[in-house]
Amino acid sequence: MSLKEEKIWLSSPHMGGMEQRFVKEAFDTNWIAPLGPNVNEFENSIRDYVNEDVHVAALSSGTGAIHLALSILGVSSGDEVLCQSFTFSASANPITYLGATPVFVDSEKDTWNISPVLLREAIVDRIAKGKKPKAIVAVHLYGMPYKINEINKVAKEFNIPIIEDSAEALGSNVNGVKCGSFGDIGIFSFNGNKIITTSGGGALVTKNVEIKNKAIFLATQARDEAPHYEHSSIGYNYRMSNVLAGIGRGQMLVLDDRVSARRSNYQFYYDNLNEFAEIEFLDEPENYYSNRWLSCILTPSFEIREKIRLALLEVNVESRPLWKPMHLQPIFKENPRYTDGTSDVLFQRGLCLPSGSNLSKKDLTKVINVIKSQIV
Secondary structure (H helix, E strand, C coil): CCCCCCCCCCCEEEEEHHHHHHHHHHHHHHCEEEHHHHHHHHHHHHHHHHHHHEEEEEEHHHHHHHHHHHHHHCCCCCEEEEECCCHHHHHCCHHHHCCCEEEEECCCCCCEEEHHHHHHHHHHHHHHHCCCCCCEEECCCHHCCCHHHHHHHHHHHHHEEEEEEEECCCCCCCCCCCCCCCCEEEEEECCCCCCCCCCCCCCEEEEEHHHHHHHHHHHHHCCCCCCCCCCCCCCCCCCCCCHHHHHHHHCCHHHHHHHHHHHHHHHHHHHCCCCCCEEEEECCCCCCCCCCEEEEEECHHHHHHHHHHHHHHHHHHHCEEECCCCHHHHHHHHCCCCCCCCCEEEHHEEECCCCCCCCHHHHHHHHHHHHHHHHC
């Protein structure tokens, strides 16, 4: 690799220009500690973007948001929670924080997300074993919404609440309805690699104001109303700081531009690689709109995937295999799972390509040329 090769990142932060104004306001008014005007306005901007009927709590991470959601839904030690297996570990780890057991469910091929058929099979079997699941964690992977109607129907049939993991799906929608508003509780992530970022951060979204208030209570160390520090519950330090929320306010102003840019990246890859039988793409189902947080391809085999990945790495281009399913992770090897091999194949064959909204046409063309050099 040449030392002069400039790094092309998988998904780097992309500032819009207004972030510093809101951060400066925090400094100028000495709102440096957690809470403050930026937090309130950032929550309002997320609410207005997703749905005016939702309530938003800005938090320190998407992982913390899932943890709080599980706690609010009553998950505790000894319980089981159904979790999409094909996802990042942050979807599953918070289940274990509460002493509960993740039960993993495989994906379907249309969206790569949790399979309604296997979900129902898992619920029926867990109930037969005397362990009705307390919640479902369903993920919109890479910005592609899961099968909303089918998953909601199964959850409603068995009266099991859904935590909608929209960490990767801010800006995605189904029939014009934004992701984050489909579950009993939704979550977003604003980590540095997400479609917009607050450096680190997340949010909990709900249509129930009592759930929002409970989330804020728990996120601020569960301090009871009293002139002194009084605690009747275990709490957490999960609130977003006013400084980081200022970055979020600036990022929300360019969110639609960021979605457009990432969708444009996907289209560029598709237009230039779709003619090759060796490369497959994940199409949007009818009435689905993905933010295309990451553009992903499927290759014919693990060997070809690795050949492309290593060729990109050689010229300082970052790519990444699709998520390794949770049921294949060493830490979860003993957990119950309901799988049919779908996510195993996706992991073996799939590759995430550079997808940042700040990529140039030159960057994208470089990626295309490397891929073509490995398959032609």
